[in-house]
Amino acid sequence: MKVRAAALRAFHTSAGPLAAQSGSSNRWRHRQATDPFVAQAHAQGYRARSAFKLLDIQSRFRLLKPGQLVIECGCAPGAWSQVAAPLINAGGHYASDRPNGQLIGCDLLPVSPLPGVTFLAGADFTHDTVQTQIRDMMSSPAADVVLSDMAPNASGHGFHDHEALIQLAYAALKFGLAHGRVGSHFLCKIWSGAREEAFIANLQRFYRVVHTVKPKSSRSDSAEKFLLALDCLGIKRKAPA
């Protein structure tokens, strides 16, 4: 998305739109061709390099376990789901000797099916109707983990993009607080910016411990980072506005 934003900026500022477009797409092609995580994703059958961000977080924190009920916001094209489904044994499709987990993913975009995973495509997670649909699909009253890799289309304007992503992160957090069990976990993407500190403070009010994580596969020139909030204490105080 950052790439698309950079492409748009180049489109509007360079000598000519066509030259800029081909310049930025050349840069994009070069970056894709030389990125080891793109090659690794291809080799291992992951739908996107983002798989390695969740794998990295999983290897450090052991977030996902068999039998969990996991809600995934912003799941297309499905690379995180490919990582999460076997770890939680979604629908019992991956191991007969482990408890069955449930994975419900939601995205504005279409997602190709995956064994044991329920995808709500063309669904805006910020809409109440979509959240009600997710809740109705949940096999138990409270989720164990809420994941959000949601990201808006980047405009290239840092403040605006940060603000748009923080709003998505708050939507996921509110869902996690309302529909996660006490002891549940929450992981979300943010782009650094002015409201980051307040968001982390909100996480610290409701979760025992909060980690800021920059996975190795998250590009160093990206403002992206992940906030991992562990062990929900329950809603003891007013939920974030």
Ligand SMILES: C[S@@+](CC[C@H](N)C(=O)[O-])C[C@H]1O[C@@H](n2cnc3c(N)ncnc32)[C@H](O)[C@@H]1O
């Ligand atoms: C970085 S991608 C997610 C990649 C995914 N984790 C994976 O590994 O395949 C961000 C996704 O967030 C989705 N998204 C953005 N706003 C959304 C919203 N309001 N509701 C649902 N999905 C949203 C986008 O459509 C996009 O597919």
